Amino acid sequence: MLTLGGTIAMTPGTESGAVVPKLAAADLLRAIPELAEVNVDLTTHDFRRLPSPDIGFGVMAELATVIEREIAAGADGIVVTQGTDTIEETSYFLDRTIGGDTPIVMTGAMRHPTQASPDGPANLLSAIRVAADPNARGLGCVVVMSDEIHAARYVRKSHSTSTNAFTSPNAAPIGHIVENEFVLLSRPRPCPPLPRGTRTTSIGMVHAALGDDGSWLRPFAEHTDGLVIAGFGGGHVPSRLVPLLHELADAKPVVLASRTGSGPVLRRTYGYPGSEQDLLSRGLINAGFLDPFKARVLLHVLVAAGAGREEITRAFQDSGEIQVS
Structure with missing residues (x-):
């Protein structure tokens, strides 16, 4: 104890x-x-x-x-x-x-x-x-x-x-x-343990909000090694944020979660600018059923261990309860 x-x-x-x-x-x-x-x-x-x-x-x-x-x-x-x-x-x-x-x-x-x-x-x-x-x-x-x-x-x-x-x-x-x-009553599907790295790591978390123009996002993101975006609904943000999120996803891991508290991030239902399909096509990583707080923990563990983009993407696919075919 x-x-x-x-x-x-x-x-x-x-x-x-x-x-x-x-x-x-x-x-x-x-x-x-x-x-x-x-x-x-x-x-x-x-x-x-x-x-x-x-x-x-x-x-x-x-x-x-x-x-x-x-x-x-x-x-x-x-x-x-x-x-x-x-x-x-x-x-x-x-x-x-x-x-x-x-x-x-x-x-x-x-x-x-x-x-x-x-x-x-x-x-x-x-x-x-x-x-x-x-x-x-x-x-x-x-x-x-x-x-x-x-x-x-x-x-x-x-x-x-x-x-x-x-x-x-x-x-x-x-x-x-x-x-x-x-x-x-039930047993969760096991996930293999991940290494605990020693890199100093800062992972930011941002919640989408009504009328957000994203003016503060760039200076905030500059001080992070990765981001979790808690989007509306199934993984959506205002269209005005899309160019910046695309830019950030090219530079560092950006994970897309849902701010709702339950349910998954979708993959292919909505196609408008700022929808989950649009954001995933721009390099954001799908958190699946992981809520934003757990997605941030997982991203911290991965980045601190020096994981690359492919390894991070695969870890979220394995951890988010939605298996990508």
Whole structure:
């Protein structure tokens, strides 16, 4: 069990009573008397105490290295606790960069420990149950919240405060905790792990918006090594942006995703200037079912490892759930 901080580990730490990450793994486990009923030999590592917005790719690369070391030393499962704000991205990073069958289970909390009915202890207990279950082997990284198990590639934080904040819009939970047991409903298609490169990398993300003239896009893009464009609907932008996006796609990888939150980027339905067919013909890369945030994580991993355009395109084809014939 590795802890990174987040709401699950927060207690009041300011004069106003606002909470900050202060609790260690031992503190979190003391809140779970039912843990004695789970047959696990649990070791802990207080890795960081951060609010989740402060977690970056450097922290995640270090965490992945520690996880691989623990697995090599014989760990049968890994549990990671962190803040929920970025867990949909961090889980996908681990899912795509750590191979093998050992379960990696991430969890957190929507209510901090000093609130009424905090959800952290139940979430952590469920995460430990999943990590210890042989049925979780080969699932990659999963997120466990509110007795639901979500695959990292699908999970989204869909509400800012609800304890039922986590959903899998393009699929469904792949499992549940029922009567203290892990019930597996489906297995995601496996994706091979990608190398974690060491290149300093900056990947930008831009959302299409009504009436956007793109005047700010060029100076922004100049400071990036790649871009994710979150387009309207099935992958569309205002026609006035097309020449600049074409130019940028000639210079660096530009990935086209959908800002809608679910559904794929299309390939051949619309043909007007700024449509998905037009943009893909100009060199933009189709994100498929990957949402913009996960597309940015994948593009970061690929660029940091020095992947070329063909390798990046192929990785998105393999990862976006739509197989190109």
